Amino acid sequence: MQNKVDVDEFIRVLEDLYEEDPCQVLPNAIWKTKERLSSLQCSFTEIQGKGVELKAWNDEVVHVLWNKDRKIDPSFRQIMEKSSLMVIHDDYVRQIETTDAYRVKKPFFSLRHDHEDISAYSMPKGFYIKEARPEGESGQISDLIKRCYKDLKPSPETVRSWALHKTFDPTLWIWIMDHEKGTPAALGIAELDPKVPEGALEWIQVLPEYQGSGFGKILVLELLNRIKGKAKFTTVSGEVDNETNPERLYRSCGFMGNDTWWLLRR
Numbered sequence: 001m002q003n004k005v006d007v008d009e010f011i012r013v014l015e016d017l018y019e020e021d022p023c024q025v026l027p028n029a030i031w032k033t034k035e036r037l038s039s040l041q042c043s044f045t046e047i048q049g050k051g052v053e054l055k056a057w058n059d060e061v062v063h064v065l066w067n068k069d070r071k072i073d074p075s076f077r078q079i080m081e082k083s084s085l086m087v088i089h090d091d092y093v094r095q096i097e098t099t100d101a102y103r104v105k106k107p108f109f110s111l112r113h114d115h116e117d118i119s120a121y122s123m124p125k126g127f128y129i130k131e132a133r134p135e136g137e138s139g140q141i142s143d144l145i146k147r148c149y150k151d152l153k154p155s156p157e158t159v160r161s162w163a164l165h166k167t168f169d170p171t172l173w174i175w176i177m178d179h180e181k182g183t184p185a186a187l188g189i190a191e192l193d194p195k196v197p198e199g200a201l202e203w204i205q206v207l208p209e210y211q212g213s214g215f216g217k218i219l220v221l222e223l224l225n226r227i228k229g230k231a232k233f234t235t236v237s238g239e240v241d242n243e244t245n246p247e248r249l250y251r252s253c254g255f256m257g258n259d260t261w262w263l264l265r266r
Helices: 007-020 030-039 074-082 138-148 156-162 215-227 246-252
Strands: 041-047 050-057 061-067 085-089 104-113 127-131 173-178 183-193 198-206 233-239 256-265
Touching: 007 030, 007 041, 007 050, 030 050, 030 061, 030 183, 061 074, 104 246, 127 215, 138 156, 138 183, 138 198, 173 215, 183 215, 198 215, 198 246, 215 233, 215 246, 233 246
Parallel strands: 061 085, 198 233
Antiparallel strands: 041 050, 050 061, 085 256, 104 233, 104 256, 127 173, 173 183, 183 198
């Protein structure tokens, strides 16, 4: 069966496939893709009730491309050639004859943790974890993220908007606090999508003056423990070429996978 109209049916097939192998189906947490589907043309194919192909696109963007055979069919290749932006798995990028037409070619890793064998950690003396409050502490959250990035500057209003998502869980916004100074040293934010069910790590940030203290790993492990029992798995993604090498951190915490996704922009 092929359907190009019913988004709800598309989501049903997408969710089934995503739960089996999230990192091969999408480059990001599934809720982010579902929010975009209303503006896209969706197509899926089923054989004996099992999804074998998914596509979602419009005149400008190819946002979803997955099929069991891992091949680009000729008709969809024509759509891809007209798109100004694609986010596609490495399996499909390898089938594009040339990527010279794309001004931006950025690879991202995508990893998964099944909540087994979460390592223990010990907090350095003088530090402790407490929950962060997006409403009352959005300024502090915004400031810490800005100090950790050269090019990401979310405003306090933007931070508060994150808490309006259906995946917001107040127990998954946490600080590592410097007891002596009474100020944050690091921030961790994760999301919980009970529909899948999936946890997703969004922000793991350690201020420059505290880096090298193991706080990144503490944040990841603490969030995994908080998500465990609420979700089937937790996903995380990030830039392959990031100079801080976040992939190494996540793998040291038990995340696994070999999927690479590419953002291609003309």
